[in-house]
Amino acid sequence: MKTEEQRHSQLELCIPYVFGRLNPGNRKQFEAHLETGCEQCKRELSELYEAIALLPLLLKQEAPPSGLRQRILSRLSSKRSEPPRAAKPIPQRGVVEASVTKAPPRSWYLYASIVMGVLLIISLLFFLNDQLRTTGELEKKLTDLQAQIQEKQDILGILQVQKVEILQLANMDAGSQAFGRVFWEPEKRHAVVQVVNLIAEPADKQYQLWLVKEKKYLRVGEFDVNKEKSNVFAVMTLPVGERQEIEGFAITLEPRGGSTQPSGAIQLRGATK
Amino acid sequence: MQQNALAQRQQCDREDADLLKRIQRSDQRALATLYDRYAPVFYPFALRITGSHEVAEEVVHDVFVQVWEKGNSYATQNGSVYAWLAALSRMKALEKVRTSNQKKKGSDGEALQPRAPLENEEKQGGQETILVFKGYAEEVRNMLKNLSKLELRLLELSYYEGQSQSDLARMLRIPLGTIKAKMRRGIQKLRQAPAQEGKRP
Structure with a gap:
């Protein structure tokens, strides 16, 4: 079981x-x-x-081009012979060339107008592309700021409740300045892990928080530490919340995406007893 | 209103299950009915992911051909037939984007890019004619107003662009745990949809 x-x-x-x-x-x-x-x-x-x-269902519904239904049904009818899919009609080069050949001679200013028109359209496309990129960047920055505000609100939300448990995490390397804390709300099992001075992880690795119960390591969650911030907070949900059920917490460095059991050396550790 | 919408959705789910059984018995009319019902949903959906009308058409083609050829692969853990079709469409569209990106690395061609929704097209509902799940889709839209902008954005980035939670954490520079918590909360809110409520024991 x-x-x-x-x-x-x-x-x-x-x-x-x-x-x-x-x-x-x-x-x-x-x-x-x-x-x-x-x-x-x-x-x-x-x-x-x-x-x-x-x-x-949030998107505007729109029927596909009318030929698609028939193409699918034809494919089903001849499924056993597996014919190649009908290619989309492509312009017949011969026809285009023929019509060009038959066209009456044009005066030079007509061709000059066409070239001017094409150049104008190209410039307009460049301008529009630039505008779209700027809008996209601003939208990304806005999302970024909203994310940061939301994160702070989450952390405050956990720290403000009446009953919060705290556990200090000490580093396992005498030469390191790193330390950490876990704050958690026993009832809802919401937790904030704070780490300070942990070195930034390599691109293929991530730090992972573990909860120790009955000498077993239970996966809590992964977080990143980058060079820009020495003080990092991460919000997580614990598998169990009551202090008497928790023997401690540990942080290890694991392959990106996390592991089901610790495979790297313990970086920070704290025990409740 | 909500009861009617829920009844409409449940009726559709029952009919879809019946259509799928007929498709498994090689009934082409059943596939045509399923196509008429859902192609208008999955065509713009594939277009949203791939940003190309031509590729979106290919996605819809491949999905319905797969339903015909491998209809037996549907399992109840995939959710309703509609949810299964949505998952197939998403997977095929993201595959096309990935293939296009890989090809782009070896050439100067342009890779497929997700298509940003037009103003008033998404979230607000716009003025479109809703062809399927009319009342239910309206209920869903109302319900999704409960999602915060960030929750919806994270779900959209994961769903339409295939971004992993780690990618999102890096891109938005917020801790992975926060991303996970927000996505979990967003999905939890999606699960409050009428049909989902009805499915819970």
């Missing part, structure tokens, strides 16, 4: 799975788990697929 933590760990994989973003190892492991017939995960997946499939 699966423990609550194992179930939590599998359910955590459902969201990246439906978005097609599990790494091959985790995906294989998760699909093997599904083959064991876990009804809870199957139900979760079904609900998640259903939920994200609502997003296309």
Whole structure:
């Protein structure tokens, strides 16, 4: 029988799975788990697929070009012979050339006007492209700022509740200045991990927070530390919340995307007892 | 209103399940009906991901041919038939984008780019004629007003552009844990949709 933590760990994989973003190892492991017939995960997946499939309903509906339906149905009728798909009609070069040949001679100012027109259109396209890029950059900056505000609000939200548990994390390397803290709200299991002076991780790695319970390491979540910030906060959800159930926390450096068990050396650690 | 919308969606789901069974028995009219119902949803959806009318047409083509050829691969864990079709369309459209990006690396050609929604086209509903799930789609739009801008943006970036949570954390320079929490919260809100409520035990 699966423990609550194992179930939590599998359910955590459902969201990246439906978005097609599990790494091959985790995906294989998760699909093997599904083959064991876990009804809870199957139900979760079904609900998640259903939920994200609502997003296309926000778009304006538009029928595809009328020929497509017939093309698909023709393909079904002749499916066994597997003919190549009907190519989209392309302009017949011979026809174009013939019409050019037959055209009456043009005066030079007509050709000059056409060239001027083309140059004008090209300049206009460059101008529009530039404007669109600027708008896109501003939109990205705005999203960035909104994300930062939201993050701060989340952190404050956790720190402001009446009952918050705190655990200090000490570094395991005598030469390092790094330290950290975990703040968490036992009831809702929301947590904020703060790390200070941890070195920036390489591009293919990520720091990962673990919760220690009954001498086992339970996956909590991954976060990044970059060179620009020495003081990093990350919001996470714990598998269990009550202090008496938690023996401690640890932070390791893992392959990007996280691991199911710690594989790197422990960077920071703290024990509740 | 909400009850009518829910009833409409549930009726569609039942009909779709029946259509799929007929498709599995090689009934072409069933596939044509399914196409007429959903091509107007998945064509603009594929267009949103690929940014190309021609490629969006290919995506819809490939999806319905796959439904015909591999209709048996549908499993209840994929959600409703509509949700399954949405997942297939998304996967095929993202594959086309990835292939185009790889080709672009070896040439000067332009890669496919997601198409930004036109003003009033998305979220607001615009003035379009809704062809399928009319009342239900309106309910969904109203319900999605509960999502914060950031929650919706994160879901859109993941869904339409295939960005991983780590990519988003790097791109937006916010901790991965926050991204995960926001996406989880956004999805939780999506799950409040009437049909989802009805499916819960």
